[in-house]
Amino acid sequence: DAKTTQPPSMDCAEGRAANLPCNHSTISGNEYVYWYRQIHSQGPQYIIHGLKNNETNEMASLIITEDRKSSTLILPHATLRDTAVYYCIVSAGDNQGGKLIFGQGTELSVKP
Amino acid sequence: SAVISQKPSRDICQRGTSLTIQCQVDSQVTMMFWYRQQPGQSLTLIATANQGSEATYESGFVIDKFPISRPNLTFSTLTVSNMSPEDSSIYLCSVEDALSYEQYFGPGTRLTVT
Numbered sequence: 001d002a003k004t005t006q007p008p009s010m011d012c013a014e015g016r017a018a019n020l021p022c023n024h025s026t027i028s029g030n031e032y033v034y035w036y037r038q039i040h041s042q043g044p045q046y047i048i049h050g051l052k053n054n055e056t057n058e059m060a061s062l063i064i065t066e067d068r069k070s071s072t073l074i075l076p077h078a079t080l081r082d083t084a085v086y087y088c089i090v091s092a093g094d095n096q097g098g099k100l101i102f103g104q105g106t107e108l109s110v111k112p
Numbered sequence: 113s114a115v116i117s118q119k120p121s122r123d124i125c126q127r128g129t130s131l132t133i134q135c136q137v138d139s140q141v142t143m144m145f146w147y148r149q150q151p152g153q154s155l156t157l158i159a160t161a162n163q164g165s166e167a168t169y170e171s172g173f174v175i176d177k178f179p180i181s182r183p184n185l186t187f188s189t190l191t192v193s194n195m196s197p198e199d200s201s202i203y204l205c206s207v208e209d210a211l212s213y214e215q216y217f218g219p220g221t222r223l224t225v226t
Contacts, residue, residue, distance in 0.1 A: 032213070043116075043204050043217030044155065087154070098143045098208045100215060102155040 003027065004088045009107045012082075018075040020106050022088030025069040031092045033064060034100065035073045037084040044087065044102075047073065078110045114139050114207050116218035124224045125195055132191045133221045135205035140185035143208040145215070146178070150201045158203075161188050195225045 005023040012018040024033065034049040048055055048062045050071075055062045061074040075082055087105040091098075115138040125131050135144065146158040159169045159180055167180040182188045192199050202220040209216065 036215075043206075043219050044215075046214040046216065049213065085154075093213045098213070098215070099145070099157055099160065100206075101157065102147075104154050 003090045003101070004103050006086075006088050006103060006106045008104065009109070011109050011111060012075075012078045014080060014110055014112050015077055018073075018078040018082065018108060018110070020073040020075075020086050020088075020108065021070065022073070023070045024088070024090045027068050027090050028092065031090045033062065033068075033071050034089040034091055035060070035062065036087045036089065036100075036102075037082075038087070038105075039081075039084040047086075078108075080110050080112065082108065083110045084108060113214070114141065114209065114216040116205060116207060116216055118203075118205060118218040118221050120221060121219065122222040122224075124226060127196050127225055129195055130191055130193045131195065131223060132189050133203050133205075133223075135188045135190070135218055137186045137207050141207040142185070142210060144182065144188045145206045145208075146180065146188075146190045147204045147206065147217075148201045149204065149220070155204065158190070192223065195223075197225045199223065200225045 032049050035047040036044040038044045048060050050062045064071045085105040085107050089100050117136045119134045144161045147155040149155045157170050158173045159167045161167045161180045161182040163182045163185050179191045202222050204220045206215045206217045
């Protein structure tokens, strides 16, 4: 079973920041937090991942709470092309065979 | 990042038949994975396919139904055997980048069983 909880859907205005929350209260010390997204009819796309420190790349920022029980994915300036299902996944990477267990995700709708 | 292709991109099959899906990667990778995405649902991991060893199946998936081959570090196949309408899904393969731990996904194979 997935070890994360996400709201099923969110809306965001184009050009505004999209903040997608994720709860992972049972996360283990060696597990990373991964975010992927799936645009309709495409394969999932990697966004970002982190262990305990906040991370930023060209797509998004990942904020992980100090107790690591929750995190937030931030898309700083959402565009219509960011409309997708966003999946938050905890995984120990190679320590568990690289497996990703997907939950139901958050369906983000970016509106003009 | 790895570029992954899958064949066929879609197919319509009759119940009781089998379909083999191919996954080709443009670089050598150790770990490959097969997922199923039923209509309107999230992705479910079917099995892990590492070169040189038998595939490892997740709970609810068996080798007789979903035999997997992994003949080399750039290629894998998944066969959906003795198909029924419940097998209608999108089947996706993915690979893991050993350095970054990112996974890259293929475009998927959309299977409809009639």
